[in-house]
Amino acid sequence: MNKKFKTASIYDKSAEMYAEKFSKPTEHLEEFFKLLPRKAKLLDVGCGTGTNAAYAASKGYRITAIDSSEKMIRIAKNRNPRIDFRLGDMRSVRTDAEKFDGIIASYSLIHIPKNELRRIINKLSSMLSRKGAIYISIHTGKSQEIFMDIPTIRAKSLFLNIMTTGETKGLLESADLEIVVAHERFPQKNKIGFNKLFIIAIKKDEKRHL
Template sequence: MEDHGSHDSTRRSYDTVAENYAAGFRDELAAKPLDRALLACLVEQTEPGTTIADLGCGPGHVAAWLAGRGASTVGIDLSAAMVAVGRREHPAVEFREGDLLALPAADGEFGSAVAFYSIIHLAPSELRRAFEEARRALRPSGLLLVSFHIGSEVRHLDEWLGHKVDVDFRFFEPSDVAKALEDAGFAVETRIERTNYASEVATRRAYLLARRT
């Protein structure tokens, strides 16, 4: 697979925090009713018999939630350590190591896909390419559900979950993400914003549901 050197620090950072991250986020969906509702909506609209991809899946808790609702799921993540944790904790999910810009997936392999807070590690110039890759891996009319923090700032962390890291968290304006989706061949069908839940970092969050055209 093509190597994306600019993502090496992100990969190393997530490798470093994988065990702590998995422990902290394992049950996070239990406190996020809107996220669960949108994921359930995705399951309901996914073509029966097809697979849902979790792009930037981390330790696989979202993919596992989907699998628990009867979906066939594949989790894809940049971090080998995250993939290893996912395979250990969620045997019902298939995991693959891979970059959002070069997904380890066949053309039209997935019925739908979710990318929860994974585009936040991409540069703005990489959004369209990532969405083009998602489109390639989706069946015709497949859905992509994307979430991210709203804004224009970049938050850099040198320490995270008790470990030294080197990772940027990028915020995006919904209109910019929507344009990148449309430029990549999607039609945005739903846009939702919310404030953070009490257990979350204090940011506004956006969700875009887009259909492959």
């Protein structure tokens, strides 16, 4: 079983607990929203049970949200039937289908192996409209690929790609993305022992002030 399908099956088993534990939007989304036009068209890749997508929709944005976990998508649809939730993987999303004003990738890129990540980030960049922005949240630390148990959602042997802050920024910059916001937070007690990095970037040459 490859990493993609194993990750999806792990989240299928953990979906209900995940929905309970992660019921609030991730940090710094408001800063991301400030860069978007009214009624912007958004894509949420690795949307989980739909918390961020629902929050974006409540702000008036049109959002399409995808996840590779069938059970997570089912929960997301049940909670927010008016949002366009789709079962899918960011690796197979068509880049020529449509453009988006903004893309959210919240703790989803951490499940992409290092040898695929540059291609995925380039793909996401190509899906942004001319003035598009991307919001990314990941775990950072010593550069490594690991399989880790996550007790808070009872997930076992979950694949994680941990990158350094510099490594992450370099991948974004090489994909014609200009970083305008970056926040890093150190782990709290009883949490996963990695830093949290929140980055907002825009297509190069389109920098605007927050």
